[in-house]
Amino acid sequence: MERFSIVTGDITQSDAEAIVNAANTSLLGGRGVDGAIHKAAGPKLLAECLTLNGCETGQAKITGGYRLRARYVLHTPGPVWQGGSMGEPALLASCYRSCLTLAAERGIRTVDFPSISTGIYGYPLPQAAVVALKAIMDFLEAHDLPERVRMVCHTEETARIYRQTWNLWYAEDKSSKL
Numbered sequence: 001m002e003r004f005s006i007v008t009g010d011i012t013q014s015d016a017e018a019i020v021n022a023a024n025t026s027l028l029g030g031r032g033v034d035g036a037i038h039k040a041a042g043p044k045l046l047a048e049c050l051t052l053n054g055c056e057t058g059q060a061k062i063t064g065g066y067r068l069r070a071r072y073v074l075h076t077p078g079p080v081w082q083g084g085s086m087g088e089p090a091l092l093a094s095c096y097r098s099c100l101t102l103a104a105e106r107g108i109r110t111v112d113f114p115s116i117s118t119g120i121y122g123y124p125l126p127q128a129a130v131v132a133l134k135a136i137m138d139f140l141e142a143h144d145l146p147e148r149v150r151m152v153c154h155t156e157e158t159a160r161i162y163r164q165t166w167n168l169w170y171a172e173d174k175s176s177k178l
């Protein structure tokens, strides 16, 4: 499906209308992609986040993008990996669904995701990729917006796992392999 693609890069440089931040429930910034987004967006992002009173795991809240190229930031706290039997898959799927729902409600046409929870939160990449791709593809099948969604992988290894998972589950034929 051309509406979805897997790329490598730095999500803070993205030209998408909205980028997703793998946040924590305080929404007050952190390390990883959260730290990079806050650094690139500047202090006004934190000032707006302070007005949001945090965000529950699996939910999403929207702010402006400030100094980022992206007009909006969709903040979503992913689940911390605890072995997989504490509801992590459902919470991770909810992160993707909540961000896409918010984007569609706001008429946002392009959304870039990082690989939520697979860094500091320790979610194993192969399992996260299956959950993320299913949540994204199911949403795009059922909605016209966003028009374009990308998974922006910070490393080639991350991209390789997502592409491998995509090809296993979604590539109709050789030509559509990513």
Ligand code: APR
Binding pocket: 009, 010, 011, 012, 022, 023, 024, 029, 030, 031, 032, 033, 034, 035, 036, 078, 114, 115, 116, 117, 118, 119, 120, 121, 122, 123, 152, 153, 154, 155, 158
């Ligand atoms: N662009 C794209 N992806 C990035 C970037 C970037 N600039 N920086 C990091 N990543 C990738 C990581 O390589 C990983 O694949 O984002 C993915 C998510 O990793 P984390 O940022 O560690 O996020 P997460 O695992 O969800 O942990 C969230 O970390 O930064 C804190 O405040 C945050 O407490 C929260 C926790």
